[in-house]
Amino acid sequence: MRITTSLLFPMLLFIAGAGRAQAGDLSDVLAQCAACHGVEGIAKSADVPHLAGQNELYLLNQIKAFKTGRRAHKEMRYMSRQMSEAEMRDIARHYATMPR
Ligand code: HEC
Incomplete structure (x- = not known):
């Protein structure tokens, strides 16, 4: 099943990263x-x-929507679950300033 392997790696990364995630370190x-x-x-x-x-x-609004469940998506809900307001804003700015 393709979805299982494609999700496993980021999940493991998430679990590994969760313990040492610092505020302000994106x-x-x-x-x-x-x-x-x-x-x-x-x-x-x-x-x-x-x-x-x-x-x-737009990015900020989507991340917030995933976090609250207003926009339904299992993985994105999981990813946004523990994000602070400041983190969501930094992430939105980060991607918005990247070249397409
Ligand atoms: C497991 C894979 C996966 C991971 C990890 C992941 N995303 Fe996503 N993300 C998706 C998918 C799939 C969608 C599309 C959801 C949908 O179909 O509604 C999405 C949608 C989004 C959107 C909405 C984009 C749009 O154009 O509407 C944003 C913003 C976003 N992700 C940000 C993030 C951020 C920030 C992280 C890291 C904290 C992250 N994602 C981690 C899979 C992932």
């Missing part, structure tokens, strides 16, 4: 995002959206 979080959305914000999988160069406010 690189641990971004490494997890990169597993699906690409290091450059360009996704390799057709069912994963590119984030590079997307509007900052």
Whole structure:
């Protein structure tokens, strides 16, 4: 089953990173995002959206929507679960400033 292996790696990364994630250090979080959305914000999988160069406010709103469950998606809900407001804003800015 394709979904199982494609999810296992980021899940493991997430678990490994969760313990040492520091406030203000985004690189641990971004490494997890990169597993699906690409290091450059360009996704390799057709069912994963590119984030590079997307509007900052849009990205922030989507992450918030995943966190609250307003936008339903299992993996993204899981990823956004522990994010602080500041982290969500930093992440949105990070991807918005990446070249497409
Ligand atoms: C397991 C794979 C996976 C991981 C890891 C992951 N994402 Fe996603 N992400 C997705 C998928 C799939 C979608 C599309 C969801 C849908 O179809 O509604 C998505 C959607 C999004 C969107 C909405 C984009 C849009 O155009 O609407 C944002 C923003 C986002 N992810 C940010 C992140 C961030 C930030 C992280 C790291 C904290 C992350 N994602 C980690 C798979 C992942």
